Amino acid sequence: MYNGKFILRFEDTDPKIKRPSLIFYDSIRQDLKWLGCKVDEEYIQSDRLPIYYEYTERLIRDGNAYVCECPPEEFRKKTLAKEPCPCRILSAAENLERWKRMLSGGYSEGQAVVRVKTDLEHPNPAVRDWPALRVIDTKKYPHPRVGSKYIVWPLYNLAAGLDDHLMGMTHIIRGKEHYTNMVRQKYMYEYLGWKYPEAIHYGRLKITGAFLSKSKIVQGIKEGIYAGYDDPRLGTFAALRKRGITPEAIKKMIIDVGTKSNDVTLSWENLFSYNRKILDATSNRYFFVAGHAKITVKNIPKIFNAKLPLHPEKPEKGFRQYSITPIGDENASFFYVAEKDITNMETGKIIRLMELFNVKIEEKAGNWAGATFASESYEDVRKSKAQLIQWIPVGEEYPCSIIMPDASVTEGYAESACKKLKPDAIIQFERFGFVRINEADEKLVAYYAHK
RNA sequence: GCUCCGGUAGUAUAGUCCGGUCAAGUAUUCCGGCCUUUCGAGCCGAAGACCCGGGUCCAAAUCCCGGCCGGAGCACCA
Numbered sequence: 001m002y003n004g005k006f007i008l009r010f011e012d013t014d015p016k017i018k019r020p021s022l023i024f025y026d027s028i029r030q031d032l033k034w035l036g037c038k039v040d041e042e043y044i045q046s047d048r049l050p051i052y053y054e055y056t057e058r059l060i061r062d063g064n065a066y067v068c069e070c071p072p073e074e075f076r077k078k079t080l081a082k083e084p085c086p087c088r089i090l091s092a093a094e095n096l097e098r099w100k101r102m103l104s105g106g107y108s109e110g111q112a113v114v115r116v117k118t119d120l121e122h123p124n125p126a127v128r129d130w131p132a133l134r135v136i137d138t139k140k141y142p143h144p145r146v147g148s149k150y151i152v153w154p155l156y157n158l159a160a161g162l163d164d165h166l167m168g169m170t171h172i173i174r175g176k177e178h179y180t181n182m183v184r185q186k187y188m189y190e191y192l193g194w195k196y197p198e199a200i201h202y203g204r205l206k207i208t209g210a211f212l213s214k215s216k217i218v219q220g221i222k223e224g225i226y227a228g229y230d231d232p233r234l235g236t237f238a239a240l241r242k243r244g245i246t247p248e249a250i251k252k253m254i255i256d257v258g259t260k261s262n263d264v265t266l267s268w269e270n271l272f273s274y275n276r277k278i279l280d281a282t283s284n285r286y287f288f289v290a291g292h293a294k295i296t297v298k299n300i301p302k303i304f305n306a307k308l309p310l311h312p313e314k315p316e317k318g319f320r321q322y323s324i325t326p327i328g329d330e331n332a333s334f335f336y337v338a339e340k341d342i343t344n345m346e347t348g349k350i351i352r353l354m355e356l357f358n359v360k361i362e363e364k365a366g367n368w369a370g371a372t373f374a375s376e377s378y379e380d381v382r383k384s385k386a387q388l389i390q391w392i393p394v395g396e397e398y399p400c401s402i403i404m405p406d407a408s409v410t411e412g413y414a415e416s417a418c419k420k421l422k423p424d425a426i427i428q429f430e431r432f433g434f435v436r437i438n439e440a441d442e443k444l445v446a447y448y449a450h451k
Numbered sequence: 452g453c454u455c456c457g458g459u460a461g462u463a464u465a466g467u468c469c470g471g472u473c474a475a476g477u478a479u480u481c482c483g484g485c486c487u488u489u490c491g492a493g494c495c496g497a498a499g500a501c502c503c504g505g506g507u508c509c510a511a512a513u514c515c516c517g518g519c520c521g522g523a524g525c526a527c528c529a
Contacts, residue, residue: 013528014529018528122454123453124525125454126453126526127525134527157529160529175523177523178529179524180523201456203457262458263523264463264464267461267479267480269461269462274478276492280492280493312488352488355488356488388490389489428491431489434491451490451491
């Protein structure tokens with residue numbers, strides 16, 4: 001939209017607490033690819049430690065950063081009192097020495113940290129002399145990508161702060177939990193003589209009823225509550241993709257929501273509406289009947305050839321065809337219909353098998369209904385507003401399971417034309433909803449998107 | 452507790468900086484109608500909101516003060 005460049009940067013500088021897992025690097029690339037976000041450049045911070053070291057040295061040499069040996073509690077006490085800690089007043093030369101020692105393994109975990117100087121009077125104590133790099137025992141906690149090669153690791157503010165400038169970032173758009181990080185980093189930018197990029201901090205994005213919290217998701221999967229990262233109950237991109245939510249719909253919605261600093265709770269309805277707009281124009285239509293209910297139609301006067309358009313407004317998309325040949329003395333034929341439609345039938349009423357013919361309901365018994373042929377023309381029932389229902393000739397059924405958004409499964413039959421569908425196709429089952437095909441082998445397995 | 456943000460219909464968003472054209476626009480949702488061989492889509496119509504209280508002003512959703520509510524940060528996490 002603005003001719004910007006898209007840089008993907010992996011911020012994997014914590015081998016201990018937020019230990020990155022190798023598979024995430026690729027799943028993030030996958031999600032972006034699916035979303036249609038073309039990555040122009042990619043950086044991984046764990047490859048860039050020498051760069052961070054170089055700038056750290058410069059900060060120390062200029063007296064704008066120092067190596068602090070204070071235990072955290074000691075430092076906090078000092079900083080809350082707006083007093084410098086003993087390390088802060090050391091000369092640049094002494095600090096440079098400490099820095100060298102830090103790199104060469106002279107300190108173990110927790111014994112030293114590099115701090116960037118700020119205003120000790122800053123009203124927010126969290127800003128005062130923030131930590132920039134610390135020691136990690138990578139023998140004990142090897143980094144998944146670079147192992148035990150480094151023992152001094154940068155914190156977010158140093159690594160991301162330097163990279164934002166070094167990579168030519170013009171705009172930083174990130175969650176509002178990073179607001180104070182901007183305040184902190186601005187001191188460093190000042191020292192380096194750099195201009196801080198435009199920063200926009202947005203609120204948390206939630207979607208009603210979906211779990212987006214990473215730790216909750218991971219835990220749920222571990223406990224077997226969720227089938228995986230793409231469980232339909234989750235709000236992950238993988239889950240949305242599996243459910244047939246298009247990347248275009250997601251993008252439209254995100255752009256619509258914009259960047260406000262208060263939290264937003266998106267409703268599925270809105271997402272579905274964006275999605276439906278896209279899908280309705282493109283998706284082919286097919287018949288699906290939920291359940292295993294049947295209807296018998298007698299007195300069918302001739303052979304019928306039904307030609308059903310794949311899309312009501314786009315005849316060029318083609319058709320599927322079924323031939324109905326009445327058999328036996330009673331000229332009968334048999335169809336699967338939705339259980340719900342049987343329930344709603346009333347004896348004596350006329351209903352229409354869509355695009356086929358009209359029948360009169362004669363009797364009902366549980367999962368079955370008996371009917372007689374009434375007439376062929378749609379015009380006959382148009383004025384009476386007879387119910388139009390989907391049907392599948394017995395013999396043309398294709399067993400089908402549909403995974404619903406709550407992970408329950410709706411069993412039924414799809415029409416045999418669906419055997420040609422490929423996984424990932426998103427279609428509409430008329431009067432049922434949009435679904436994404438997941439498998440089309442012995443049986444059709446689909447994920448329900450929405451009405 | 453301290454340091455910051457923010458509060459417009461069910462949901463999301465425009466307008467707020469630079470007061471009037473906002474008796475508040477849009478999308479979605481809901482309701483009614485039209486149309487349609489899907490209870491889908493489309494079309495038409497209707498309903499629905501400026502957190503509260505003061506102040507400034509000819510005039511406040513917009514500016515000021517106070518309150519209430521919500522959120523974020525206060526890590527050798529990102």
